[in-house]
Amino acid sequence: YWSLDPEGLEALTTEEAEQLGFPPFQFTTEVFGKFWDANVYAGLRKFHQAKEFDPDSQEVALHLRHPLVQLSRDVNSPFAHGESVTS
Numbered sequence: 483y484w485s486l487d488p489e490g491l492e493a494l495t496t497e498e499a500e501q502l503g504f505p506p507f508q509f510t511t512e513v514f515g516k517f518w519d520a521n522v523y524a525g526l527r528k529f530h531q532a533k534e535f536d537p538d539s540q541e542v543a544l545h546l547r548h549p550l551v552q553l554s555r556d557v558n559s560p561f562a563h564g565e566s567v568t569s
Contacts, residue, residue: 483499483507484498484499484502484504530542
């Protein structure tokens with residue numbers, strides 16, 4: 483926010499900032515992702531199964547001593563294994 487207060491404690495309203503000629507804030511988000519072809523993932527699943535790991539579990543990550551990540555239960559994950567996204 484914009485503020486004329488030297489401590490920055492009192493924010494200007496949007497209208498005040500506009501009248502003083504301050505530019506509006508523009509928030510943008512960019513997301514970049516990298517992924518392999520689906521055949522690579524299918525090959526990895528077969529490899530893990532051949533090594534007697536359950537590819538739908540955390541067994542491989544635990545075996546490799548990678549830290550586990552807990553996803554929020556409140557978020558829908560459309561990219562979970564086996565699901566497709568339609569627009």
